[in-house]
Amino acid sequence: MRKRPLPRVFWVLFAGQLVNRTGAMVLTFLVFYLSSRGLSPARIGVVLTAAGIGGLASQPLGGILADRLGRKSTLVAGMSATAGCMLLLAAATDRVSLTVLAALLGLTGDVYRPAAAALVADVVPRDQRTKAYGLMFWAINLGYPIAGAAGGLLAGHGYWLLFAADALTCLLFAAIIALGVPSAPRPHAARTSASRPVRRDPLFLTFVLLTVGYGMVYGQAIVGVPLAMRDHGLPPGAYAAVSVVNGGLIILLQPLAGAWLGRFAPLRVLAVSWTVVGIGMGLTGFAATVPEYAATAAIWTLGEIGVGGLLGGVVANLAPAYGQGRYQAVFGFGSGLSKMASSAAGTAVYATAGPSVLWWGCAGLGAGCAAAALLLSPAAQRRTARTAVEEEELACA
Secondary structure, eight states: OOOOOOOHHHHHHHHHHHHHHHTOOTTTTHHHHHHHTTOOHHHHHHHHHHHHHHHHHHHHHHHHHHHHTOHHHHHHHHHHHHHHHHHHHHHOOSHHHHHHHHHHHHHHHTTHHHHHHHHHHHHSOGGGHHHHHHHHHHHHHHHHHHHHHHHHHHHTTOHHHHHHHHHHHHHHHHHHHHHHSOOOOOTTHHHHTTSOOGGGOHHHHHHHHHHHHHHHHHGGGTTHHHHHHHHTTOOGGGHHHHHHHHHHHHHHHHHHHHHHHTTSOHHHHHHHHHHHHHHHHHHGGGOOSHHHHHHHHHHHHHHHHHHHTTHHHHHHHHSOGGGHHHHHHHHHHHHHHHHHHHHHHHHHHHHHTOHHHHHHHHHHHHHHHHHHHHHHHHHHHHHHHHHHHHHHHHHHO
């Protein structure tokens, strides 16, 4: 039987996400901007840490707002606040204000994510969620290269252009949502207080812990891989080959993979994908030339493609219908935590224990997360069936 097309609201969100990602320039070039303001490397580290700390709180805040105020309101408010913080950061003139505003930008920047993920779960039928989340992942990866290229061009004419362009695309995202998504009552507000607390959901928390482990492995794509390429005497521009392979494969394969992978048990697909990412990272230890690094990037990118469209759908299927925002927020907090941990652990292991330990550790951690996912799969399938019944009952109420 032919499946129904994805709902219009999803495509409105998709369009807004794509617009927003094509303007995501500030964080990419933030180190260069802070250097241009005369900050030392140590002080730049302080500013970036402040932004990271703000980012850890961003998604939990967004999840609470998404469940209490609604998806649309949270998306519009979050994007508008992000635009304001960007413009204020561009106008900051001293170290203290730069640090404070970087923290505020981190706090507001991801408020929209739980609301966006929850909105997909609200409007997309369960059997199409893998495809929908895969397309959202594709939109993000399509937008980043555009943002990088445009940001490089604009930076040559003044960093304020990057802030203006990023703020503008945030406001355009807010406008697209405000005009294209119909207003709705607060989602299941009457039942929110009676919902299962996330902290008392060991199945879900275990799943989030596994995604943190995977994130620490995948995070070496921007931590360990550049360090290894540097130590092999390759210039910074050589890393572009890794980026091109990664982004190109995702753009080409993700739309096709999303629909196909939806036929299988999600945690089993994640187990295979996490294993492939671990193997790809592990093989980095044998690479020495640009083609060899590109080949290892192709391997771990194939695993990333399997992961990208599934994580949001798994969270949506494990969460109670009246707690989508909060569950997506906890998952997002785990993602932010894994980014910070991958940077800290990756550099520490590389510098103290050596590259070989890092790459073998990536392979082992990927395999360990995969094994745990297989053990978790039956319970996750039972939970998914139960939450599907809850959604049907809620829809009929």
